Every structure is written in C-alpha cells, then in structure tokens.
Amino acid sequence: MRRLREAAQLSQASVAARLGCTQAQVSRLEGGSRTPSKYDAEQLDRLFGSGGSTHFADLRKHIVARPGGPAWFIGWAEEVEPIALVIRSWDPLLVPGLLQTESYARHLFANGPRATPDEVEERVQARMRRQRILDKEDPPMLLVLIDEGVLRRRVNGPEVMREQLGHLLEVAQRPSVTVQVVDPDCTAGMLGAFMIAELPIGQPDTIHVDSSAEGYVTADHDLVTSMWERYEAIRRWAYPDRMSLKMIEEARQEWT
Structure with missing residues (x-):
C-alpha cells in the first residue's frame, strides 16, 4: 500500500480523505x-x-480469516472501542454486546x-474479551439506549434473562x-442498531451500523452526522436513569 501510494504521489492524509478515516489509521x-x-x-x-x-x-x-467474530466487526472491536472516550449505543432488539x-x-x-460448538465458544470468548474495556482504570463513558421490548424478549430461558x-x-451502578x-412507541430507532464512538482529539467520531447481513464501520462525516441526529431523536424517547433501572428490575422479577 505504501509503495503504491508513493508511486501515485499521494500523502497519507490524501488517502485518509478518500477512505473517510484519519491519517493515523x-x-x-x-x-x-x-x-x-x-x-x-x-x-x-x-x-x-x-x-x-x-x-x-x-x-x-x-x-480476517480467523475466529472471534465477523470480519467487518474486527476493526471496531480492536481499534475503535479500546481508544474511545465515549461510546453511545442503541439497540432495538437485544442487550448490546458490551453488556451481555x-x-x-x-x-x-x-x-x-x-x-x-467451536465457533460458538470462540465468539463467546471474543465477546467477553471485548468487554474488558469497561474494566480499565480509565474506561470509556458508555451510554446505552435499549428498547423496552428487550427486557421481555426471551433469550434462552427465565434464568438467563434474570441473570442478564x-x-x-449491576453495571449501571458504575459511574462510567x-x-x-426507550419507550416502544419510538419509531426513530426502528431502522436498526448502531454505535457512535467519540475518539481522542484529532480523530473523527466513528460509527458502527448493524444489519442482518453485514454491518459497517465508518468515519464518513455525512453518515456520522446522520447517526448523531438519529441518536438524539431516539434519546428524546428515553426514560430517566432512575425510572429505567426501576423498569429493568420490574422486568427481572417477571422472569420466574
């Protein structure tokens, strides 16, 4: 890549502009x-x-021909989340991976x-490793929005749901x-799950957008701006922190 870039007389910054990422990346x-x-x-x-x-x-x-998760997700899990200052997450269907x-x-x-079985175990362990960023001495701020239906969507059985x-x-008690x-009447989030990562100064916000086929990670300004606007539209339908935790506890008690 370096040889071809230099032969084309392009700087790293020029290539970064075309890829929608930073010169450091x-x-x-x-x-x-x-x-x-x-x-x-x-x-x-x-x-x-x-x-x-x-x-x-x-x-x-x-x-990317290695275990641990979809190829398109590796860049996000290995490069974006570990250095993020703030991670905002929206999920209309499931508890987000960082909190599973x-x-x-x-x-x-x-x-x-x-x-x-081997693939399942590899992916589970990869997910558990990914969550270690929350245990760092200086973890990122994690701001999670989940649809109310997630609390009652059966995944395995009552015991698993109570535990989840x-x-x-428990995790929501952490200051970070x-x-x-989010009220289930919110339609702004029906298009699917996504995350927004705020990175250190000098690096653009980056998003991860999920889909049933293949997600993608990008720092494209227009796409990031669009996700920010959608996030704020969803957040307006979110219940306050204390009320949200009460709702989670009530749903937990229903899983008997």
Whole structure:
C-alpha cells in the first residue's frame, strides 16, 4: 500500500480523505497494525488498482480469516472501542454486546446459522474479551439506549434473562455506564442498531451500523452526522436513569 501510494504521489492524509478515516489509521494500515475494513479494501482497489483489480479485497480476506467474530466487526472491536472516550449505543432488539452475560451471548451465537460448538465458544470468548474495556482504570463513558421490548424478549430461558437483567442493573451502578430504556412507541430507532464512538482529539467520531447481513464501520462525516441526529431523536424517547433501572428490575422479577 505504501509503495503504491508513493508511486501515485499521494500523502497519507490524501488517502485518509478518500477512505473517510484519519491519517493515523492509514499509517496503521500501511504498517500492518490495523485490520482493513471491507470498505477500506474496496476503496484501495479503486484508488490503486486497474482493470477491476481486487488485490486489496483478496488480501483482506486472508487477514480476517480467523475466529472471534465477523470480519467487518474486527476493526471496531480492536481499534475503535479500546481508544474511545465515549461510546453511545442503541439497540432495538437485544442487550448490546458490551453488556451481555456469557449465557446470553452463548445462546445468541449457538442459534446462529451453521454455528459449530467451536465457533460458538470462540465468539463467546471474543465477546467477553471485548468487554474488558469497561474494566480499565480509565474506561470509556458508555451510554446505552435499549428498547423496552428487550427486557421481555426471551433469550434462552427465565434464568438467563434474570441473570442478564441483573447484570444490567449491576453495571449501571458504575459511574462510567448509563443505561436508559426507550419507550416502544419510538419509531426513530426502528431502522436498526448502531454505535457512535467519540475518539481522542484529532480523530473523527466513528460509527458502527448493524444489519442482518453485514454491518459497517465508518468515519464518513455525512453518515456520522446522520447517526448523531438519529441518536438524539431516539434519546428524546428515553426514560430517566432512575425510572429505567426501576423498569429493568420490574422486568427481572417477571422472569420466574
């Protein structure tokens, strides 16, 4: 990548502008310390390739051919979340991954299409490792919005649900974590789950948008702005912290 960039007389900043990321992220791509996203690889093939070349797309497939989660998610979990100052999360269907218990996560992965026991275990352990950012000495602020229906959406059985909702109540006591329940009449969030990460000064906000097929991670200004606007529209339907925790406790007691 560095050789092709220099041959094209482009700076790292110029390439970063085309990828919608920072110069530091381009530097990590060139140094091999950053996993390229599908979007990165496709843009690099357009920028440096010719005749429909898929060199970078093919290279990326080899890089991400490892267990622990979907290829498109690796960049977010390994590069964005660990350095984020604030993470805002919205989920209309499930407890977000950063707050899932092991039992809750295992049931979700085990019921995925063509899931093998080894793959399930690898993904569960990857999810548990991901959550370690909340235990750091200086953890990111985590601001979670979840639809009220999540509290009563059965994942496995009552025991798993009681444990999961109890974990939400416990984690929400941390000064760095806020969990708010959103009124189910809110339609602004029906398009799907997403996260917004505020990064250190000099790095643009980055979003992760989920879908049933393949999510994506980007720092594109227009897309990030759109997600910020949607987040604020959803947040206006959120119950206050104390009321949200009371609702979670009431739902926990219903799982008998």
